[in-house]
Amino acid sequence: MHALKVTRAEDFPEWYQAIVREADLAELSPTRGCMIIKPWGYGIWERIQGELDRRIKAAGCENYYFPMMIPLSFIAKEAEHVDGFAKEMAVVTHHRLKAVDGTLRPDPEAELAEPLILRPTSETIIGDAFSRWIKSYRDLPLMLNQWANIVRWEMRTRMFLRTAEFLWQEGHTAHANQTDAVAETMRALEMYRSFAEEFLALPVVAGEKPENERFPGAVSTFSIEAMMQDGKALQAGTSHYLGTHFAEAQNIRYQDNEGGMTLAHTTSWGVSTRLIGGVIMTHGDDDGLRAPPAIAPRQIVIVPMLRGKPEDVELSAYCAALASDLSALTVFGAPLRAFVDAKDARPADKRWDWVRRGAPIICEIGPRDAAGANVTFIKRNALREGEKVKSHTFSRADFLVQAVALLESTQAELFNEAKARLENNIRDDFASFADLERYFGEDKEGEFKGWARVHWSRPTGAALDAVGERLKALKLTIRNAPLTQPSAFRPCIFSGKPGVEEILIARAY
């Protein structure tokens, strides 16, 4: 009855793989753990890039490009950073191949004196540049951004969510003091929150990560967390205040007002192609993706019901003129993206292709529509009435008047639907850890559980590790401590001590 072979209820992970494949977003590549991003998926990434790049530049950051290969000694400079990343880095050791007995191998004579690491993130090589560029307080703040590919060796691959290579943006900034650096960390976090909500229709909770979930080398790490349709959390973006850790390791000092040399405070923040996975698991349904109109590479797709007959000519002209008039409109601050699918294929197949890809509005125009100056269309986010596909017919004039509003309402409806899911599925009625254990310990395979909102005493060190272990047994993790905190706290669910903070607990990707 649905366009995908497997439904969310039947098998959520399988459904996810199906939608990536059937919506033609990406596919696994012959390089282990890496994916090929296809035009519908890459087109979404291009929209994300365009809008985020605009916001990043508006905040005063400039784009740079740093080498992807980082000398091993750089990685070794910051101890925690090494511990955090050393276990999953791709290492370049040779710069030439040689045929030995007819087989190509790394040429032993071309071994590098110092191995090079494919960037798992760029704090080390950018910090080195900071140390050369920053001389005086006049050079601060130094705020830069980079769009780049990243390599982290991953044993279990899940497309868009966890692959050996992925695409991202990484902001890196240096400031004169903690106040400025923390303010920038929070600015980036808020930029991600508003971008996710306004542009991806992805409601999120912004907050601070617990100590044991911090970025390796960070003083504090903040995240935005989104709720997927299986109730799990997806970390959708992070922003780190790095204190003076990297500045110490890399000697990033500036001459202050009084002529002394002072360590800079640095930050870093990033989002990646993982966001596309979040969009899929938030907005997809059993018929495929529902792309939020702001990021849909094609917002209104027109399928002419061609029949290989003479009247096809008139029909094609009608569709082309409609697309042209739609393209002259502006929506979400950019020209409306309309497209006529004139491919040599059955119109019904084309319709379902666009349903699976999740084009927000799909027009099916037959000779009768053309003759009557009408537009028959499907609103993808409200595809069905009961089991039946629901189509609408507007006069051409009305459709042109309504098109922008239809896209805007689709964007808002997708957001509201996801927002309601998030708000209705954070339980805060856990009086004790035993309650939590009961609720999360007894779930059936794939059951929707949502998140827990609990209070705790914010333990550190070994006490925090112990908490982590207890949660791990329930396959749970602490997502973050939301920025918005209550004015009073219940006792710590783990220790019974007075609570000092509210945190979110969930299963996560």
Add this chain to the structure above:
Amino acid sequence: MHALKVTRAEDFPEWYQAIVREADLAELSPTRGCMIIKPWGYGIWERIQGELDRRIKAAGCENYYFPMMIPLSFIAKEAEHVDGFAKEMAVVTHHRLKAVDGTLRPDPEAELAEPLILRPTSETIIGDAFSRWIKSYRDLPLMLNQWANIVRWEMRTRMFLRTAEFLWQEGHTAHANQTDAVAETMRALEMYRSFAEEFLALPVVAGEKPENERFPGAVSTFSIEAMMQDGKALQAGTSHYLGTHFAEAQNIRYQDNEGGMTLAHTTSWGVSTRLIGGVIMTHGDDDGLRAPPAIAPRQIVIVPMLRGKPEDVELSAYCAALASDLSALTVFGAPLRAFVDAKDARPADKRWDWVRRGAPIICEIGPRDAAGANVTFIKRNALREGEKVKSHTFSRADFLVQAVALLESTQAELFNEAKARLENNIRDDFASFADLERYFGEDKEGEFKGWARVHWSRPTGAALDAVGERLKALKLTIRNAPLTQPSAFRPCIFSGKPGVEEILIARAY
């Protein structure tokens, strides 16, 4: 007397390094052979990307992203391709580091079963995808593009021109037959020619490379060649017709109309950050870069002559309003890029910074300009009259009316200047190889020689190699056989046999 410490006449290679540094375009990184691209350089690349992406999509290509790491066995599939690239590839052999006696090393237990190559180009991994995606003639043409980083191990680095890692775009297409594939090869070549001339103000000669300069595995390779201010040639873009070589190696076959399985014909084409090097060596002068307005990240820069006095407030407001009015204008199909440089530095230093970077129009606004509603500015491409910097004063109203025309005329003047240089410096008065030897053999270090236009019998194989050796002794190479050929030919300059083709010979980057 000039803004750069070294002039083109004194030492062209040193001048090039100086301009890259002084215009703040890029710098060498601690990773051997790699560069850090800085905002002024990356901003030029962003303009190149934006315009070229538009043209590539208009031609019907879609953007994909393929893995950067390619299994070694893929590279080994096409024999000529291996020979061409195997000598300069970065090889990933391990996926983890391990501390041994306190030193981080590649973990011997994490050696990859099959080494991975960092893409020197992507024909092999994209061809593999083609073989899976192309089933029937209905799937053709398949036309895709990728924006990516590329790694080719280079022993001698020159920023933008030759670095171990660089950024590029690579188009890859598959077609049903030779006619269609050759047409696409020529379309891409013409796209590059018009893009270089219209957008980069870079006059070029489009033509076919000789057999010994073909891309490894190509049937024919075409290039656009630009003349630098030292008379050398720069290959600024290439387009390859690959025949069925890669299709055979990777089994790219389609079911044709009659049901038989037929090999596809493929093409590939690319331009890279090398274009920025071409822009520098074409348009730079002894005061720095002169950025063509179409690609200048900032087209009109306004420097307020602030003096730390109360009237600064009014002056700042005047400059901000001017920038705002300029930003509302459209030039080269996009909003005009105006910028107020309010940095805490001496106005004269700021002016010379923008001269070195080559902002097309630099306004210096003092309190008297603000009071009189005037704009005093420098037109960067006509900076001096004799030795003196030449500035103009327009009324504010006139300046706003003229701004677009000033930028357009700058673009045209830069192109015409370079076009005249190209046209006036291709000599065709070489009756024999001895003539060529005399002209190119006797040059002093760094002397401007330009190019030679000669006729030849188009030798192949060993005879061509011999020609190559004779030219190499003069440090010359064959650049290409221009698309526009004469109707009759003089005898071959190398063999005395009847000529069949006109070719360009030059020293090259």
